[in-house]
Amino acid sequence: MEAYLEALDLWEALEEDYDVSALPDNPTVTQIKITMIDIGCESHGLYHLRTSAPVSLVTDSPSLIHAQLGHPSLAKLQHLVPRLSKLSHLSCESCQLGKHSRSSFSRSVLNRALSPFALVHSNIWEPSRVKSTLGFQYFVTFINDYSRCTWLF
Structure with a gap:
């Protein structure tokens, strides 16, 4: 395998749809299949895609949108996504668990020391x-x- 990696030009491998992982103990070369999804053009360091309807933004699930936006409140979600303005309730288990608090220890002074350095x-x-x-x-x-x-x- 080492001879193959030494003889293989890294850039040529990447251009020919190979994934090269050169870990010290286990170097691997894997042929991968690439499917073109979109073509973009670079402008000022950013790549702009020409797709008319990005697939990642097409969803009707308020719960999924809520999770993708970082679990905002219902009011903020309705402000960010106007088509959800008629939504009256949003049930999110993660948000509910985040609001839980543990019961504090009792404030009883029965177990407290009665004099300095007793405990x-x-x-x-x-x-x-x-x-x-x-x-x-x-x-x-x-x-x-x-x-x-x-x-x-």
């Missing part, structure tokens, strides 16, 4: 991706349960 919480951070100014990567925190005072070393 101290600690945590060791192992290795931090960001080093301290002195080059340390491991940190330990101590939290006094009574006062909530925190020390970081």
